[in-house]
Amino acid sequence: xxxxxxxxxxxxxxxxxxxxxxxxxxxxxxxxxxxxxxxxxxxxxxxxxxxxxxxxxxxxxxxxxxxxxxxxxxxxxxxxxxxxxxxxxxxxxxxxxxxxxxxxxxxxxxxxxxxxxxxxxxxxxxxxxxxxxxxxxxxxxxxxxxxxxxxxxxxxxxxxxxxxxxxxxxxxxxxxxxxxxxxxxxxxxxxxxxxxxxxxxxxxxxxxxxxxxxxxxxxxxxxxxxxxxxxxxxxxxxxxxxxxxxxxxxxxxxxxxxxxxxxxxxxx
Amino acid sequence: xxxxxxxxxxxxxxxxxxxxxxxxxxxxxxxxxxxxxxxxxxxxxxxxxxxxxxxxxxxxxxxxxxxxxxxxxxxxxxxxxxxxxxxxxxxxxxxxxxxxxxxxxxxxxxxxxxxxxxxxxxxxxxxxxxxxxxxxxxxxxxxxxxxxxxxxxxxxxxxxxxxxxxxxxxxxxxxxxxxxxxxxxxxxxxxxxxxxxxxxxxxxxxxxxxxxxxxxxxxxxxxxxxxxxxxxxxxxxxxxxxxxxxxxxxxxxxxxxxxxxxx
Ligand SMILES: Nc1ncnc2c1ncn2[C@@H]1O[C@H](COP(=O)(O)OP(=O)(O)OP(=O)(O)O)[C@@H](O)[C@H]1O
Ligand SMILES: [Mg+2]
Numbered sequence: 001x002x003x004x005x006x007x008x009x010x011x012x013x014x015x016x017x018x019x020x021x022x023x024x025x026x027x028x029x030x031x032x033x034x035x036x037x038x039x040x041x042x043x044x045x046x047x048x049x050x051x052x053x054x055x056x057x058x059x060x061x062x063x064x065x066x067x068x069x070x071x072x073x074x075x076x077x078x079x080x081x082x083x084x085x086x087x088x089x090x091x092x093x094x095x096x097x098x099x100x101x102x103x104x105x106x107x108x109x110x111x112x113x114x115x116x117x118x119x120x121x122x123x124x125x126x127x128x129x130x131x132x133x134x135x136x137x138x139x140x141x142x143x144x145x146x147x148x149x150x151x152x153x154x155x156x157x158x159x160x161x162x163x164x165x166x167x168x169x170x171x172x173x174x175x176x177x178x179x180x181x182x183x184x185x186x187x188x189x190x191x192x193x194x195x196x197x198x199x200x201x202x203x204x205x206x207x208x209x210x211x212x213x214x215x216x217x218x219x220x221x222x223x224x225x226x227x228x229x230x231x232x233x234x235x236x237x238x239x240x241x242x243x244x245x246x247x248x249x250x251x252x253x254x255x256x257x258x259x260x261x262x263x264x265x266x267x268x
Numbered sequence: 269x270x271x272x273x274x275x276x277x278x279x280x281x282x283x284x285x286x287x288x289x290x291x292x293x294x295x296x297x298x299x300x301x302x303x304x305x306x307x308x309x310x311x312x313x314x315x316x317x318x319x320x321x322x323x324x325x326x327x328x329x330x331x332x333x334x335x336x337x338x339x340x341x342x343x344x345x346x347x348x349x350x351x352x353x354x355x356x357x358x359x360x361x362x363x364x365x366x367x368x369x370x371x372x373x374x375x376x377x378x379x380x381x382x383x384x385x386x387x388x389x390x391x392x393x394x395x396x397x398x399x400x401x402x403x404x405x406x407x408x409x410x411x412x413x414x415x416x417x418x419x420x421x422x423x424x425x426x427x428x429x430x431x432x433x434x435x436x437x438x439x440x441x442x443x444x445x446x447x448x449x450x451x452x453x454x455x456x457x458x459x460x461x462x463x464x465x466x467x468x469x470x471x472x473x474x475x476x477x478x479x480x481x482x483x484x485x486x487x488x489x490x491x492x493x494x495x496x497x498x499x500x501x502x503x504x505x506x507x508x509x510x511x512x513x514x515x516x517x518x519x520x521x522x523x524x525x526x527x528x529x530x531x
Contacts, residue, residue: 087439090437094430100453102452
């Protein structure tokens with residue numbers, strides 16, 4: 001039944017300038033036998049070539065939203081999801097569970113192009129090396145296992161693996177939340193660069209509004225399963241219409257930080 | 269591994285080592301033909317010639333114990349192999365796909381698990397006769413459910429992990445996900461349940477041969493040696509002592525290992 005909810009449209013004539021269109025997406029869980037809507041009637045598009053930010057407090061339904069978009073969450077999902085490119089990929093929130101502990105990094109990076117595509121062994125080697133260079137990691141890591149990497153290295157591997165099939169659309173679910181601040185900014189820079197170099201559209205999820213301001217073009221604010229505000233980031237940050245958005249910004253002293261970074265830019 | 273665990277582990281290793289040596293000895297060559305009756309050596313005591321002495325027919329007990337250990341090890345290994353093989357298949361398929369197949373197979377599993385494995389094996393033997401290979405098949409079938417249950421539980425955990433979700437997004441087939449990405453991660457839980465399962469198999473085999481099933485006489489089996497020696501337990505306790513001791517050693521060694529492996 002879920003198959004009919006997710007459609008993939010790849011013919012050029014039907015392109016709309018979006019990589020993803022979501023209409024009336026609802027995800028229902030049962031909590032103590034009561035229906036509970038982790039995602040409640042959400043509609044939005046991700047435009048080709050943009051980074052769309054999704055912000056909201058913990059538990060508001062961000063991960064559930066992204067999982068249902070990709071068909072990982074199937075139970076209780078209703079609405080309409082249209083993808084315009086094949087095999088969108090995801091960088092998962094939990095870095096511990098997103099790499100197979102019994103496989104080497106080399107195996108993990110080759111898996112996407114082993115599963116799809118007819119590459120010779122040499123070609124696979126070459127592409128893995130190229131990708132490693134792209135995410136600034138040394139080839140020494142290839143023979144290691146995931147538990148032998150640092151958190152930041154692991155996250156780079158997750159990103160690299162997600163990009164091996166050269167997807168056009170990537171969902172990054174809090175890719176930096178588990179990392180310390182310096183590593184965070186490195187990973188964010190990396191995503192920004194990959195976004196430009198690979199013409200990659202990204203749905204970027206975070207509870208940190210500063211991170212989102214730094215990276216995204218447009219922003220959605222989510223609260224208890226609903227999108228309460230959506231628009232260009234400047235608009236959202238400097239004239240939020242919803243009381244909730246204001247609260248969220250005040251809580252993170254985001255406005256202060258953001259306007260500071262903005263005035264710095266103006267001086268330059 | 270703390271000090272106490274280490275001691276347990278080493279003790280288990282030493283005992284299992286002794287058992288393994290006896291097994292290999294039993295495979296290569298025993299000092300005497302274990303079935304050869306020597307009228308002049310009836311009830312012979314322990315000596316250099318007969319390490320454990322002789323039984324009521326003048327058969328060398330040491331040789332009989334060696335062959336008994338060999339047979340027990342062989343039968344237990346086959347039983348565990350059958351249990352692990354089919355248990356892994358059933359457990360993986362039901363755990364991965366869930367749904368009605370899971371429901372049916374797990375109900376069946378519960379039904380089988382509700383019977384003690386010895387009782388179940390008795391039923392199978394009642395149907396197919398009581399030789400060594402029938403015993404292997406009977407105990408093997410009885411051991412499948414417990415392995416299936418353990419594997420299923422682990423697969424249920426693994427199938428929801430994000431590395432499996434990631435591989436699904438690459439477009440991998442179910443077969444590849446199961447064989448390449450799930451099975452290798454069952455190693456740890458399988459290893460400890462194999463040790464425990466082997467232990468149970470040794471006990472079950474000894475129990476069955478005590479009841480007169482399994483390896484056919486006159487070939488020796490540890491359980492049957494015990495039951496036959498009962499008649500002489502007050503006159504010549506030595507005949508019962510050695511097979512009994514060896515069963516205890518096997519169980520002790522494996523359970524010490526099972527307790528400590530993976531810690
Ligand atoms: N499988 C599930 N069954 C029942 N409830 C669930 C399930 N998964 C998530 N939920 C609930 O749905 C809500 C949204 O969870 P979700 O993980 O999407 O939040 P999130 O916005 O990603 O939070 P975080 O920022 O902490 O990652 C939560 O209240 C959570 O408890
Ligand atoms: Mg989340």
